[in-house]
Amino acid sequence: MSVVKFIIDGVECIAEKGEYLLQAARQNGIYIPSLCHLEGYKPRGSCRICNVKVNGRLMTACTTPVADGMDIENDTPELRDIRTAILEILFVEGNHFCPACERSGNCELQAQIYRHQIMAPRFPFQFPDRDVDASHPNILKDYNRCILCKRCIRAIKDENGKSFFAFKKRSHKVEISMDPTMKENLTEELAQRAMEVCPVGALLRKEKGYDTPIGKRKYDKQPIGSEIETAK
Amino acid sequence: MDTFVQEVLEAYQRDKTRLMDILIDIQAQFGYIPPAVVGQIAEALQVSRVDVEQTLSFYHFFSTTPRGEYAIYLNNSVVANMMGRAKIAKTFEDELGCKFGEVTPDGKVGLFETACIGMSDQEPAALINGVVFPNLTPFRVREIVRDIKAGKSPEEMLTASYGDGQNSSPLIKAVVQNHIYKKGPVLSDDYQPGEALKKIVQMTPEAVIEEVKASNLRGRGGAGFPTGLKWEFCRKFPSKQRYIFCNADEGEPGTFKDRVILTERAQLLLEGMAIAGYAVGATQGILYVRYEYKYLQKHLEEMIRIGHEKGYLGQNIGGKEGFDFDVRIQFGAGAYVCGEESALIESAEGKRGEPRDRPPFPVEKGYLDQPTVVNNVETLCSVVKIILNGGSWYRSFGTEASTGTKVLSVSGDCRYPGIYEVEWGFSVNDILDMVGADVEDVQAVQVGGPSGACIGPDEFDRILCYADLATGGSMIIFNHRRDLLREVILNFTNFFIEESCGSCVPCRMLSVIMRDKLLKILNGHGVYQDLIDLEEWGKIMKANRCGLGQTAPRPILTSLKNFRHLYEERLQDKDFDSGFDLEAAIKDACEATQRTPHLHKPERQETAYENELVGAIGDLL
Numbered sequence: 001m002s003v004v005k006f007i008i009d010g011v012e013c014i015a016e017k018g019e020y021l022l023q024a025a026r027q028n029g030i031y032i033p034s035l036c037h038l039e040g041y042k043p044r045g046s047c048r049i050c051n052v053k054v055n056g057r058l059m060t061a062c063t064t065p066v067a068d069g070m071d072i073e074n075d076t077p078e079l080r081d082i083r084t085a086i087l088e089i090l091f092v093e094g095n096h097f098c099p100a101c102e103r104s105g106n107c108e109l110q111a112q113i114y115r116h117q118i119m120a121p122r123f124p125f126q127f128p129d130r131d132v133d134a135s136h137p138n139i140l141k142d143y144n145r146c147i148l149c150k151r152c153i154r155a156i157k158d159e160n161g162k163s164f165f166a167f168k169k170r171s172h173k174v175e176i177s178m179d180p181t182m183k184e185n186l187t188e189e190l191a192q193r194a195m196e197v198c199p200v201g202a203l204l205r206k207e208k209g210y211d212t213p214i215g216k217r218k219y220d221k222q223p224i225g226s227e228i229e230t231a232k
Numbered sequence: 233m234d235t236f237v238q239e240v241l242e243a244y245q246r247d248k249t250r251l252m253d254i255l256i257d258i259q260a261q262f263g264y265i266p267p268a269v270v271g272q273i274a275e276a277l278q279v280s281r282v283d284v285e286q287t288l289s290f291y292h293f294f295s296t297t298p299r300g301e302y303a304i305y306l307n308n309s310v311v312a313n314m315m316g317r318a319k320i321a322k323t324f325e326d327e328l329g330c331k332f333g334e335v336t337p338d339g340k341v342g343l344f345e346t347a348c349i350g351m352s353d354q355e356p357a358a359l360i361n362g363v364v365f366p367n368l369t370p371f372r373v374r375e376i377v378r379d380i381k382a383g384k385s386p387e388e389m390l391t392a393s394y395g396d397g398q399n400s401s402p403l404i405k406a407v408v409q410n411h412i413y414k415k416g417p418v419l420s421d422d423y424q425p426g427e428a429l430k431k432i433v434q435m436t437p438e439a440v441i442e443e444v445k446a447s448n449l450r451g452r453g454g455a456g457f458p459t460g461l462k463w464e465f466c467r468k469f470p471s472k473q474r475y476i477f478c479n480a481d482e483g484e485p486g487t488f489k490d491r492v493i494l495t496e497r498a499q500l501l502l503e504g505m506a507i508a509g510y511a512v513g514a515t516q517g518i519l520y521v522r523y524e525y526k527y528l529q530k531h532l533e534e535m536i537r538i539g540h541e542k543g544y545l546g547q548n549i550g551g552k553e554g555f556d557f558d559v560r561i562q563f564g565a566g567a568y569v570c571g572e573e574s575a576l577i578e579s580a581e582g583k584r585g586e587p588r589d590r591p592p593f594p595v596e597k598g599y600l601d602q603p604t605v606v607n608n609v610e611t612l613c614s615v616v617k618i619i620l621n622g623g624s625w626y627r628s629f630g631t632e633a634s635t636g637t638k639v640l641s642v643s644g645d646c647r648y649p650g651i652y653e654v655e656w657g658f659s660v661n662d663i664l665d666m667v668g669a670d671v672e673d674v675q676a677v678q679v680g681g682p683s684g685a686c687i688g689p690d691e692f693d694r695i696l697c698y699a700d701l702a703t704g705g706s707m708i709i710f711n712h713r714r715d716l717l718r719e720v721i722l723n724f725t726n727f728f729i730e731e732s733c734g735s736c737v738p739c740r741m742l743s744v745i746m747r748d749k750l751l752k753i754l755n756g757h758g759v760y761q762d763l764i765d766l767e768e769w770g771k772i773m774k775a776n777r778c779g780l781g782q783t784a785p786r787p788i789l790t791s792l793k794n795f796r797h798l799y800e801e802r803l804q805d806k807d808f809d810s811g812f813d814l815e816a817a818i819k820d821a822c823e824a825t826q827r828t829p830h831l832h833k834p835e836r837q838e839t840a841y842e843n844e845l846v847g848a849i850g851d852l853l
Contacts, residue, residue, distance in 0.1 A: 049737075090741075170567070
């Protein structure tokens with residue numbers, strides 16, 4: 001195992017060579033915000049909020065392996081502004097009504113928005129016309145809340161590695177589609193897993209949406225990322 | 233239907249990485265990809281239905297609904313509009329009795345918009361079942377519709393002589409003109425196929441790379457990465473298999489030079505690919521050609537066949553034991569983003585054309601995860617001349633830092649739109665002079681297409697080179713009669729919106745929000761803050777993964793910088809305007825209830841109470 005040294009915002013860090021920057025930073029007690037990242041799965045770098053500056057260049061921390069001597073900027077006004085803007089874009093792009101959402105308190109988008117102290121988005125709300133698909137026996141897809149992070153695409157596969165979810169179309173018209181022919185194969189366990197990997201409330205296991213009461217949910221008490229920062 | 237689909241699936245060995253080819257063949261046969269066939273493909277390739285659909289739905293020329301026996305794709309680029317597209321579009325709609333995006337009720341004709349088809353020197357132009365119809369006029373459209381109704385094939389509908397050069401060869405038979413006005417090393421007529429191959433077999437691959445490095449050749453697609461260095465990285469990365477890709481997916485609006493090179497210098501290109509293969513140690517080349525140039529397919533296949541016949545391709549090339557190199561053609565299906573090298577590779581693997589994260593770079597992990605070089609058409613052609621004449625000869629062209637020549641595609645308001653191969657170091661003024669533009673009347677030049685820069689007369693002394701105005705070759709000229717913001721900048725911005733792969737958040741959505749802001753200004757609702765917003769929001773776009781996403785705000789940003797007065801003259805003299813149109817917003821509800829609210833109240837005198845209130849607020853402030 002070879003160890004590399006690098007610097008994040010002036011703090012010296014060490015990690016195993018080849019480790020992705022996002023993980024490496026977290027091991028050193030530094031939180032780089034992320035949304036599309038999902039532990040244990042190939043990173044996709046699509047939400048862009050983990051953008052950091054590596055030797056002066058914007059790069060996504062979830063997809064960049066650490067190398068010896070990297071000089072990384074993470075918590076700077078410029079990067080905070082980019083992240084805040086991206087979160088605001090996600091917020092106006094869909095229909096996110098937190099008070100009525102089963103995921104409130106467990107929602108990573110909401111948690112990031114709190115962490116970044118966003119009061120009102122700078123961008124106009126798009127209020128898109130989006131569908132709710134409740135046709136499946138185990139799972140409910142509320143596309144109003146989807147942030148197109150591709151976590152469900154990457155994480156939910158059948159025993160042969162076939163996909164249940166995929167992107168469809170392109171541009172702002174892009175959407176997540178569920179395979180109609182595989183409905184019977186999406187077990188309760190997979191539905192549960194789909195709900196867990198979804199950072200927002202776009203995928204819900206039927207009849208399980210309100211398992212934990214509000215007030216006792218993950219981000220009700222402390223901001224997202226603080227467990228990494230306090231562990232330092 | 234079943235047997236045809238089975239034959240297609242067998243032809244590509246049920247290989248899911250060949251999904252593009254499978255879909256292209258099926259679309260060509262049926263005019264669409266029937267839903268039942270999607271399931272059949274998924275089963276044969278052992279993937280989910282959604283996995284087939286994610287690729288299918290990504291590309292503009294694929295469809296799950298019938299596009300008509302005659303699928304008409306009319307270009308909607310800036311240049312097409314400038315050359316009178318509006319009348320053409322209207323004539324098509326009137327004559328056919330259907331709107332764009334629709335198919336006639338009898339299923340016979342489909343009418344669709346499409347982004348730049350690489351015919352900017354002969355616009356307005358359309359593709360009908362893949363056949364090019366350039367220089368359209370309303371008269372010509374009526375002829376075409378009459379012929380369609382008479383059941384003629386698109387080929388039978390052509391009324392002009394075939395174009396110059398290879399355009400009239402039996403394998404192309406296109407009424408497309410080359411419009412080559414200036415030749416240089418790439419386009420010169422003195423090319424003898426096979427000479428460079430004879431030379432390289434006497435050299436080591438390393439020596440070939442050294443020669444290319446010595447020429448200082450940089451990628452001609454626009455990004456300008458040093459070619460020799462790219463080859464060296466690929467060669468040095470340990471692997472048993474490597475690939476050479478030629479990027480002929482030229483989709484930058486206003487560019488058409490690769491069309492001409494593929495038509496007239498295909499042998500030169502194939503030789504360049506073989507040289508690249510020898511240099512990096514690759515035995516397989518893939519020529520990725522945009523779908524719009526499918527009319528060149530037979531011609532290109534024939535050129536590959538001749539290459540094999542003459543021993544420029546195949547086994548033991550040039551008599552050298554172990555120098556094997558073959559080329560296959562991969563067609564795209566309508567996606568600008570596939571011009572980005574990693575998206576191109578994804579597409580060639582049968583997937584959505586979404587750019588990859590880097591690192592790893594394609595030279596380490598590219599096509600099928602093997603080291604891959606992706607070079608532009610023009611780059612590979614230049615290589616042949618470098619090998620024949622030497623790197624130092626090549627350096628005698630151009631400037632010290634930007635060596636050699638650049639093939640420009642010039643279009644818009646000028647006398648001679650066409651192809652000009654010039655040395656790097658020409659100024660914009662030189663070019664305007666060369667192409668017969670009325671320099672006094674030029675309002676702006678778009679250098680490098682929508683992803684480049686929109687510059688005005690005060691910058692026409694700038695020169696084309698990597699340090700100043702780098703360009704993939706598109707030059708569009710606009711005279712003073714053009715409404716730069718509405719006709720050009722809005723069109724470019726819409727282009728980027730449509731062509732976004734949809735993966736990165738800012739590219740997917742912020743480009744739309746910025747376009748809406750531009751529209752707000754164009755519609756007379758703009759205030760000064762809107763300009764500041766556009767500039768600030770544009771900065772967020774650099775967080776996107778690929779070149780498309782990062783350059784998507786450039787039409788707005790460069791015009792804001794260079795033509796700020798065009799924005800400012802449209803602003804209102806007030807601090808705030810939401811841009812919200814109440815009347816439009818409640819129109820449907822009003823119609824449904826048949827009630828007309830009084831939105832614009834007549835002028836009236838303030839009441840005494842109101843005056844008192846205003847006074848009181850004034851005191852507080």
